[in-house]
Amino acid sequence: MNYPHRALGMLLVLLITACSSTTLKNSKQTSTEQQLNLADIYQEKIYETKKLGSVRWMQDGLSYTALETSADNEKAKDIVRYQANNNERQVLVSAATLTPKGADKPLEIDDYQWNSDQSQLMIYTNSQKVWRSKSRGDYWLLKIKNGTLTQLGQSAPKPTDASMMFAKFSPDDQSVAYVRDNNIYLQSLSDFSIIQLTQDGKDHIINGIFDWVYEEEFSIADGFRWSPDSQHIAYWQLNTSPVKNFTMINNTDALYPTLTVFPYPKAGEENSTVRIGMVNVKNQQTQWANIPADTTDFYIPRMDWAGNSTEIIVQKVNRLQNHNDHYLVDVKSGKATNIFVDQDSAFIEDYYDVKWLKDAQHFLKISERDGWRHVYSVSRDGKRISDITPGEFDIIAIKHVDETQGWLYFTSGKDKVIEQYLYRSKLDGSGAIERVTPTKWQGTNNYQISPDGKLAVQTYSSFNIPTQYHIVSLYDHSTIRTLIDNHEVTEALSNLAMAKVEFFRVPSYDGLELDGMIMRPANFNPKRKYPILFYVYGEPAGQTVKNTWGRGPMWYQYLTEQGFIVASIDNRGTKSPRGREWRKQIYRNIGTLAAKDQATALDEMAKRWSYIDTSRVGVWGHSGGGSMTLNMLFRYPEKYQAGIAAAPVPDVRLYDTIYQERYMGLPDTYQMENGLDAYDQASPISFAQNLQGKLLLIHGTGDDNVHYQGSERLINKLVENNKQFEFMSYPNRSHSLREGKGTQLHQMTMMADFFKLNLIDTAQAN
Incomplete structure (x- = not known):
């Protein structure tokens, strides 16, 4: 859920791009102001901002390259070089140049990379989705001098399509390494011959890439690193055989159901084992790193070369994720020496590659060892450590x-x-x-x-x-x-009666100040009472209160035009840059302290602003925010009258090892004061019998991250307690709920109608 994780970003994209063309009319709109409707946001994309795209600084530091629509083919891209100081423009690589011999159209550029002297260009194309990212596809090499275009990874007699992963140049520009079918390969750029560097990759042995949980929770997908001298490749090898499989069923795409089966370690279950190899590209022999361990139950979230070509640095983390050993490993012998330890009484949340300085005798390390996230300069032997960003x-x-x-x-x-x-x-x-x-x-x-x-x-x-x-x-x-x-969007905004945003702080139950955001309708009348909607996330992976543009502001604007006040609160434990103590108070208390913060914030806001109608309070969220929505409705049923929980985790035992155990420890290891164990105490499902308000539950049946299984368990619990609710399942949609024609439009129409019916129309009818 590092990307419920991406939960805030995903939800904001979801909330905007999924919006409906149905307009809920505001009777107080003036004749000179346009009223926002969901079609403007989604179908017409009036408020869609332009993005810069893929920019690469050139080695001269004075110019950069970017992808731009070709003047000769609006469906293709040129790679253009700009002089940064004067905007001088030069088409370095035209779409025509990227048209393979015999093809009727240029390659579609998903990504590109230059070699060290920028004489060769590697194009990534035909990309296919592997879990969240499009990490498998085809690679082509363009030699700039003569314009030769060659597809990499191909060998007679049977070429393969979209089967290569993470291809990258060797530092000496003589070859390219990549992963295919769980093994690492090397291809010469002179004669294009191919050598298989690892031989043991198969269904449960994966070299140079990762399993589902590593990619999701450690944010790593590319699992191999070239040595600076191009003589070795260091790589992760995972053995997924200890991990139990999770199965998803697809009922709609074929006459008979089909299954997707993949290893997914739920909290308390076995993980993949992991080790680090260093393969010699000349003789294809691997030396394994001899990392000390009294158990195989650990993680290696980061690894790279240690400022030279004779050693790598490996970060080994225990399963509880509160102890991170940094080992220097000799490439010839595999001997490992522990030079630095990062540890925490609660958990280590983020993992960073170390940054070696040019002398290779010092590296930069991000740590929270003094209570704040700072950068430390560490000597190669680990004996001298100094904070260079104190405060x-x-x-x-x-x-x-x-x-x-x-x-x-x-x-x-x-x-x-x-x-x-x-x-x-x-x-x-x-x-x-x-x-x-x-x-x-x-x-x-x-x-x-x-x-x-x-x-x-x-x-x-x-x-x-x-x-x-x-x-x-x-x-x-x-x-x-x-x-x-993005002046076009600015001009479009000028035609709207925009709601004003206010950032504020409000005290929680123990006096701790929480950051908040509130938006009031443009035609706001402080003498009236307004229903209020809270967007929540509340998990450690996200921050909702931030002075930044996104797709959220336009969704919020739409809601204010319907007569709602919109607000958000960052409770303790969120990713706000407020120090270790702020983030780690929630250790072994996921869901409980956060929910108490949110409920207290509502009370304090109602005291401060009398126009908040506490009899009409709604809350919504996605992923971790969906879980928080359930927590608010179930733990504080007297305060929240309506809530929408999308892709929630009702039972935290069902989520993955790395995320859930980081914040909760291992399951069944300790009891809370009320007799529940900590995992039950943290799970909204334990309090489902308290539901009083209106609940809309939403989940995709193809969610490989937060499984549909959890919502089905919650449904059983609600039925058992005769709690009425609304439910929408989206067949085969993943965690983001974006797949399928009309999905987002349908969801946003449903959400808008749900809040209007239960917090505005019902009140007016009474």
Whole structure:
């Protein structure tokens, strides 16, 4: 659920792109203002912002490449080079150049990568979905000098389509490595001969890629790394045979049902075993890393070369995920030396690759060891550790390391946790931390910095300002050029009577301040009483209260036009950059403390704003937010009159090992004060008998992440207790509920009608 996980991002996409063409009329609309309808958002895509696309900085640091629609073929893409300072444009690779011999159309570019001197280009095309991402497809090589285009991975007599994964150039540009059918292959770029580097890959032995739970919860899919000298490839090998299979049934796509079966470790069950190999590309011999272990029950969430070609660094994490050992492993002998330990009394939530400095004697490591997420400089032997971003704030991400000038660039919510800016600190830890982003860019900022650290692509937005892209000079943050400003969306917004957003803080039951967002209708009258809708997530994987543009604001705007106040609260335990204590109070208390925060926030808001009608309170959420919706309805039934839970986890025992055990420990190991064990206490289903309000439950039967199984168990519990509810299952839809013609439109129509019926129409009828 690292991507319920993506739960916030997915839900916002869902809530907008799925909207209905049915307009719920607002009788107070003025004659000069347009009223938003769901067709505007979804069908006409009036408020759809343009995105920059796939940008690659060139090695000169002064130019970059981007994909653009070809002037000769509107269905194809050219790769275009721009000079950052003057917008000089050059088509480097035309769509025509990417047309294979005998083909009637150019390759569709899903992604591309340059070799080290940018004389060769690898095109990724014909991509196919593997779980969440399109990670399997075809690769083609273009030699820029002579325009030769060659499909990689092919050998006579039987070419294969869409079977290659994660192809990448060797550092010396002499070959390409890739994964096919659970084995790693090497292809020469001189004669295109192919060598199979691993031989043992089969159904349950996978080399260079990952099982479902690693990809989902550790956010890694590419499972091999080239050595800097191109002589070895270090790779993960997983054995999935201990993992029990989960089965999904497809009732609609064929005359008889078909099954999808895959290994999925639920909380408390066995995981895949894992080890690290280092294969010599010349003799195809693998040396296994001799990682000390008294059990096979551990994870390796990160691994890479250790600043040279003789050692790798491996991060080994225990099953409870509160102890992370960093080993240097010798490529010849496999001997492992523990040089650094990161640990926590609760859990380690995020895992980061270490960043080696050029001297290979120091690396940068992100850790929460002092209570805040900071960057530490660590000596190669692990004996010298220094915090180079000190202070009571969290960094969000490292963006660039400029060793020439001695700067570390990083993003942070240092000045305001609901916003994001670029900062820099000295690599030696001296001097004060400097903010790079000027104050005029109030909102959320991100950066893609050039190799020499002089220029950057700045991405900027706020809740009311659609996303903009600029080329900026990092020296003074002056804007060199605006790439995209999305003025069309801004102009469309100007025709609406926009609701105003207010960010605020409200105390919880113990005085802890919670971040909140509230939107009131544009024609707001403080003397009236308004129903209020809360968007919730509440799990550790997301932050809902943030000053950033997204698809959410337009959905919220639509709801305010129907007469609702819309709000959201980030409870303790969410991903807000507010320090370790904020995030880890919820250890072994998933669902309980968060729900109490949410309920208290409602009470405090009602005291502050008398126009909130506490007899008409609704809540909705997706994935972890669906679970939170159930928690609110079941644990505080007197406060919430209606709720929509999409793709929830009603019983946390049904979710995967890595996510659930990280925050809850192993099942059945301890009891709570009320006699329930911790997993039962954390599960909304344990309190389903308390339901009083209206519930709409939504789930896709093809959800490989949060299984439909959980909603069926909840249905049984509600039926057992004679609790009436509404239910919609979407056949074969995955966790995002986006597949299938009309799915999103149907869901959003249903959601809008549900809230209007139960919180506006019913009240008016009474």
